[in-house]
Amino acid sequence: MxxxxxxxxxxxxxxxxxxxxxxxxxxxxxxxxxxxxxMSALEEGYFDSPPGVPNFHLNNNNKxxxxxxxxxxxxxxxxxxxxxxxxxxxxxxxxxxxxxxxxxxxxxxxxxxxxxxxxxxxxxxxxxxxxxESEGHEIYTGTQIRVKSMIYIISTCGWAPSATVEQIKGTFFNNTNNIAGYHDTCSYGKVAFDPSENFVFGPVEIPCKGTVTNGVLKYPYDASVACGAAEQFAWRQYSEAAARAAGYGAFMASSQRRIIHILPREVRCPWAGLGNVGCSGSYCIVYIKGAYAQDLTVNMHELGHTQGLSHAGRGYDEYGDFSDVMGTAPSEGYLCMNVGNQYRVGWNKPLATLLPDNTTNAPGNRGVAGRWVLPPTAATDTNALYLRYNINGTPFPNIFVSFRSRTSRYDNALATYMNNRVFVHNFNGSATERDYNRTLLVAVMAAGDVYTSPFLGNTTFDDSGLGVKIRVISIAAGTSATVEVCRLTEKVETSCFDGDDNDCNGLTDELDPACAMASSPPPSSPNVPPSPSKSPPPSPPPPISKPPSPRPPPRPRSPPRSPLPPPRPPTSPPPPPQLKASKAPRFPTPPQKPRPPRPPPPPRPPPRRPSSPRRPRMPTAPTRH
CATH class of the missing domain: 2.40.50 (OB fold (Dihydrolipoamide Acetyltransferase, E2P))
Structure with missing residues (x-):
């Protein structure tokens, strides 16, 4: 330029x-x-909202x-x-x-x-x-952040202002629920929106049509038919000029000042609100469409963008988190940010930070769930479990676990089905100005509910995989929630002799159904005899009462059970069972005269010594070793 x-x-x-x-x-x-x-737009009117939810939600088609x-x-x-x-x-x-x-x-x-x-x-x-890069100051680092703004009420094109000065002062400062209280409550006093530094001015009458300039070039605008860059700039330019003429020039030199425009209802804007993402340099800008002029959640949503926050989503819906004003507020009032967004702007601290080693579970026991008591986020800013799993290049989401409970101020707009519940959010962001990550709500849980994360195999860690299971043990309404957190190292238990509950289902080793049919432990396991490697020496078979689980003799015309393919039965009935009691019932008998049995089918070779054939080893007789 x-x-x-x-x-x-x-x-x-x-x-x-x-x-x-x-x-x-x-x-x-x-x-x-x-x-x-x-600029980030809070869109409006593109889908049928649930009962009680304002109709400005746009699913995943935000612009x-x-x-x-x-x-x-x-x-x-x-x-x-x-x-x-x-x-x-x-x-x-x-x-x-x-x-x-x-x-x-x-x-x-x-x-x-x-x-x-x-x-x-x-x-x-x-x-x-x-x-x-811009230089912001919207991350709390120990010094209270004091928001400064000029709030302009605009009329144009013959359209009346959407609210009076007193009504806007009520929305921002004087009503029972107001923007100043929103900041103080949800930030735990870390952000101030004080009337002495935030002024309501107007109404400002702005020409409906005209030109705005950039250097030697002039651009036409027409607010009666458009709501584009030229119209938005004209609204800001005329409002600021009116405030300077009224004596606000010295205050308007403040850095990081919000310039908030309350527009008429009739403006041709497709959004409920539009605001800068981040606030650095001399100013940042917010526009509120007239229908939402006194709407707490729309105003706070856009002011949240100026603090650097992105949207709060769930599933494929970018605004789908109904527990966060940066998603969708189910009703008017205070709906505070989720713990991931609080962490992003420095408003909270983790109750504990858990890494993908034995700090997740009880110390020294990978497969034993660690138990934690969560306070309600309304009670303290030290309020969340932080499962910091996205380390060492592992593509696993960091997880925040929190407990939300409604009070007369904090979260007083929280939906009933979310009140006194445990929340699980994914958020790979950090408390830095240039962080673009969004929070994602993945679970809302009552007592007894369980959340199991997706399982990620082939990690850089020594174990076979990575996942987490979170179980809500109990909830004391308004007081605390007790949860168990267990790190999974196997999706299904396969290490059946290590003493760990590797899949975090509460069942260890042989108690786990996945291990019920597993073979004996490997030879290296202590106090376990090695598996036999040779056939037993030829010796008389044990008495029939000795084997661990003897089978009854076969019925006539039924082939005897054997680990080898059975011979064909003789054409004449076999001798009575009591005549064979001295022989092993699960082995074929020696050849008898005058009619020998037919030779056995392959692969069994003919016996070397017909008078005393080698008996095949019984798989059920290792107790003789």
Whole structure:
């Protein structure tokens, strides 16, 4: 952009000539530099909400917007849309306030700095390079974070303001549940939203149509038909000018100041709220559509984005966590962040951090569940088990286990089916400004419920695999939840003689059904005799009463049971059973005259000594060794 302005000055041409020149260069790969504005939208009206849930939820089709502002004057020059779509922060590794270089691919549709949010297709981006990272302060590190803002009530296009100054002051400061109380309660006092540093101003009357400028270029806007980058910038520019004229100029020089716009109900915006992700530099921006002007959860959701938080999901639904205001709030009131999001912004501390070794279970016993008592998150900021399994390059999710219980303030909007329950969240994030991970709710459990994680085999650890089983032993409503956590090393018990419950089902070794049919322990096991390697020496068979489980003699015309293929039965009935009592009932008898039996089928060879054939070893007679 700087280079573009210098070119315009050198040739002394009007804006339309510069625009034509830029259009003539559209087949050339380009790059432009500016200040990033990353916006996340809370969409509305795209599906039928459950009873009591506001209809602004958009499943997994959310859209982010990336705007680029003039690097020379980011607060006074209009921004342009350069990208839109899901997960832009993660895709381009960019946050609000970064100085970036946007590199475009060759494209006949590229139109340089004239680009606004319009019907034209966006030029295709090749990459975005972060020249200088933004500097934020939204992670709590021991000093209270004090949020500062100007809250503007806007009217335009003949549309009346959506709320009065007193109504907005009630929403933010004076009502029983308010935004100031939301911050104080859910952050355990670590974030302040005080009336002395957050001012409500308005209504501000803004022309419905006009132009906004960027250097020598002017962009038209028309709020009666659009809600794009030009319209959004016009709302901010006119509001800030009115506040300066009213004497707020000194306060508006504050860094990391929120600029919150309460829009009319009729504006053509497809979202309930839109806000910057992260707040660095001199300001960050929030827009609230008029229908949600006094909605606590929509306002707090967007302010949560300015603190750097992403959405809270469940399954394939990016907003699917109904236990977190960064997901979907089931009703108005305070719905605090889940423990993973609290960890992300430094609001909580783990009750214990468990690694994928014997610290997960009772010390020294891999297969014995460790028992933990969880306090309610409403009672303390030291409130979660942190299973830190995503280490050493192992692609396993870190797990947070917490207990949520409603109070008159904390979580007073928590759904009934989630009250006094144990929560399991996956979150591989960290307490750093440039962390783009989202929390994912995977289980909500009552007493007696069990959550078993996916099992990951072939890890870098010595054991055969990695997984965890979490069992809720008991819940004392409003007081505590007792859970057992057991690390799995095998999906199904196969190490049946090591003294461990390797699959965490509560059954060890031979008590586990998976081990019931297992063979004897290997020879290296202590106090276990080795398996026989030779046939027993020829000797008289033991009395029939001695074998451990003797079988009755076979019925007539039935072949005798043997580990070898049986011979065909004689054509005449066999002698009575009592005549064969002195012979082993499970072995074939020697040849008899005058009619010998037919030779046995292969693979058994003929006996070397017909008078005393070698008897095959009985598998049930190892007790003779």
């Amino acid at each position: 700087r280079r573009q302005q210098m070119v315009a000055s050198a040739i002394c041409r009007p804006a339309h000539f510069v625009l034509a020149t830029l259009l003539a260069l559209t087949n050339v790969a380009r790059a432009e530099v500016g200040v990033a504005q990353v 982010d917007y990336l705007y680029l502002a003039d690097i020379e004057n980011p607060s006074g020059s209009a921004w342009r849309l350069v990208a839109e779509g899901p997960n832009l922060i993660d895709k381009y590794n960019v946050l609000t306030g970064d100085y970036v270089r946007v590199n475009y691919k060759n494209s006949s549709t590229a139109s340089g700095s004239r680009r606004l949010l319009s019907d034209e297709p966006l030029p295709e981006i090749d990459s975005i390079d972060v020249i200088s």
